[in-house]
Amino acid sequence: MKPLLLVEDSDPDAEALMRIAKRLPLPVPVVRVRDGESALDYLYRRGAYADVERPVLILLDLHMPGINGRQVLATLKADPDLRAIPVIIFSSSVEEGDVEGAYADGANSYLFKPEVGPQLQATAEALHAFWFRAARLPEQEPEA
């Protein structure tokens, strides 16, 4: 089944999201990669990711060591084969430049990483409600 790809270098952030995802009735599995390089390998099915399925949705952190989120986003959206996959930026940065830049590069939405606890839970729920209930994703099997 096509997964949701989580690109996140912070373990606690990834873990928190995975915990919340587990409690939500998420119709797709969540796959996490730790950096931009792995994300591109995954998308282009290189190396260890040769056999994976392309994700239906990408949750992308902006500030990462090495290839950062903006570079991943730009590469992805410049590729006709991949640009259809919706990308949700998930960042702790409130910089206007980061927000505008992400949209300019083709991000489908920009979510601000909230503090832990109820706010993070609420953000995750909203994300689920929109992308998996309200919206129709490309190449997604209709929900049973």
Place this chain on the structure above:
Amino acid sequence: MSPSVSDADLSVCDREPIHLLGGIQPRGVLVAFRGDTEAVAVVSANVQALLGAGPDALLGKPLSGVLPRGLLARVEAGKGPGPVTVEVSGQRCSALLHDSDGLRVLELEPLADEDVGSDETALSAVQRLASPLARAKGTVALLQEAADAVRELIGYDRVMVYRFHADFHGEVVAESVREGVDAFMGLHYPASDIPAQARALYTRNPVRLIADVDAKAVALVPPVLPGPQRPLDLSGSALRGVSEIHLEYLRNMGVGASFSVSLLKDGQLWGLMACHHLAPRTVSAARRQACEVLARLLSLQLSAEERSLESAAQARHAALLNALVLPNLGERSPAKALEAHAPLLKELTGAHGVALVLGASAGPEASPLLLGTTPSAEEVRALVAWLSARELPDEAFHVDRLGDVYPPLASRADVAAGLLAVRLDPSVPHFALWFRPEVARTVAWAGNPNKPVRPEPGHARLRPRASFDVWREEMKGASTPWSAQDLEAARALKGALVGVVLRHAEELARLSRELARSNAELDAFGGTVAHDLKEPLRGILQYSSFLQEDFGPALGPDGLGQLEALGWLAKRTYELLDNLFEYSRLGRLELSWEETDQQTLVEDVLKTLGARLQEGRVEVRLPRRLPTLACDSIRIRQVWANLISNAAKYQTAEPRWVEVGFVGPDEARPEAARHVTAPYLFYVKDPGIGIAPQFHEAIFELFRRLHPAQAYGGGTGAGLAIARRLVSLHGGALWVDSALGQGSTFFFTLGEGPRP
């Protein structure tokens, strides 16, 4: 009968056609004849004594029939070099020949016995005069030597060297007097003493003798030329008659004979050697000529001396300008550098005071730099405002009667009768201003207070002292005029200053570029710190919440308490980072100004704070509607929010309230806001715990708190620092008035809007 001189005559003195008076002095005779026919056309009425025939007998006759054969040829031969000694009717005479009105004019002066006896030639007299000059060093000594030599040669009681200033008033700069005769050394004479047309004659005809001021003028026959219908032009005549006004003037000074030689410099009248004798006394043509030659030598020497003085002055100016543009100006403002050179600055144009309005000292509020004797800072500011509104040709302005064109300083002639101003920058009102006091206060005016006035009823006004009083009255409110050199020096300073100011501006620009770069680096640093530190903090928060979720029951109350404390600490650090980051960004904040209804802004803030205010049972009082004022509404909303929530926070006793209000223009201001000039003053007042005076400034420092972190709702200590910075970005001020246990009032003002 000598014509009487009325007051009215005095005023026409300047217009009197003194070269067309139609008479000569009686010490010689004049014969004018046609060059072609030698027919005599004009004679002086006194010809009979010398030529043995009256005018009627001579007119129309050929000259050769009147004068000894060969005389004319000798005079013509000597015409260039000067007087020729001839014998007429058994009398030895000096003969001079010149042309005027198409006629040849021959003047014959019988020689006195002493001159006849001496076989001195003009050349040997010059030799006698010129040798002491070679000893003299410097202009003053040179003129003194010349005065002594001339007095010895002509035997007069007093020889003055009289120098004209730029306004043609004169000053006695050297003098040789016989013992017992009044000395005039150092005194100044009004320009009106030597009227313009007299100065013109002095330039054309450098030697002038009035051998006897009481001698009656001799008329010319005919008195009017048939062609031009006016008297013969006597401009070139040695015997030319004298204006009665001038004679009167000399008589009133107790002078019996007067002799003067012009001193020219580069063709301009520089001064006079003015010689007086108390009794009538003639000077032979040969000696007059010797004096003339001496004057020419003197003039050449003066030109050379003046040029060397000028170049010395220029060298001094250059040294000053150099000192001003020395390369180490970086740490000092141009004004500071100039202040150190105050005496040089004044000397540059011979001013008594200098005011500099430049750089940081510009603007209506700023103080000009005042050096020496100047009007007050306020007067200078007003003057600069007036100057800036004027069209200044070449950006320079000079006047020696400032009070006439700028009445506000008319009463300040004691310091500012003369003004020389150069505008340093056409776009901003930067000026260098030089001031001079009125001249009447700075020079000794001529006239001898010890000399009794000759009793001459009806002529009282003509005595020298009265005349000088009139002059002193005239010079009231006037400074000595600014010379071309003064203007040139001022312009040179302008050039140098513009360079200095520009370099200073460049220096500032470089600093600001550096500052911008380090600001950018700081921003990057701040961003990194904020992001990279927040990341692990969020991890701590998250793991502690995982722990609580997964193992809460197993931890027990103590374990859970510690976990909560851990979370609180992490969260607090997280907030501190956020505040620090926000504060660091304020420096480069661009405000977006708009007219903002402060009432709406505050109501909006109160809505947001509503829950907290209710919880704390805090009543908000708004005694009257707040005005609309330009500001960046987002930032000022933040200021209101901070002040109102603080006011609500730091209260312990009931009833709790916060008052939000303002003081408008022309309303009485509380003591703590007396100094404020802004039209509107906002305040947020509470009856809370108050702040001790020693902390009134400390509370605005970043992260400076007066209470434990968890007391009073646990602020981070950044709020007031941020609020003050936001207000100051608006050009306003934020301060507190408070006392422990007496509540606090925070005041703030807003600036006047974005700078253009």
